[in-house]
Amino acid sequence: MPKPETIIACPQCNWMPTGFEQDWQCTCGYTWHTFATGGQCPSCRHQWQTTQCLACSCSSPHSAWYRTTPVQWYHQISPN
Numbered sequence: 001m002p003k004p005e006t007i008i009a010c011p012q013c014n015w016m017p018t019g020f021e022q023d024w025q026c027t028c029g030y031t032w033h034t035f036a037t038g039g040q041c042p043s044c045r046h047q048w049q050t051t052q053c054l055a056c057s058c059s060s061p062h063s064a065w066y067r068t069t070p071v072q073w074y075h076q077i078s079p080n
């Protein structure tokens with residue numbers, strides 16, 4: 001059995017960040033890749049509890065983006 005892999009995906013629309021986005025902006029004005037720091041702004045050290053999706057613009061709890069069981073929604077997307 002392979003180890004369960006943690007993936008990062010939007011809980012609302014299943015959009016998966018590539019890791020190269022620098023599009024999350026803090027209230028201090030800094031923009032960075034929020035999943036590189038677990039939702040903490042590297043500039044002012046503010047810990048964000050929610051993370052906005054760049055695809056559907058919904059805000060979800062940061063922890064809800066991390067999944068270890070990717071199978072369920074894979075089946076939904078491709079029924080075969």
Ligand SMILES: [Zn+2]
Binds near residue numbers: 044
């Ligand atoms: Zn900040």
Ligand SMILES: [Zn+2]
Binds near residue numbers: 010015055056058
């Ligand atoms: Zn989304």
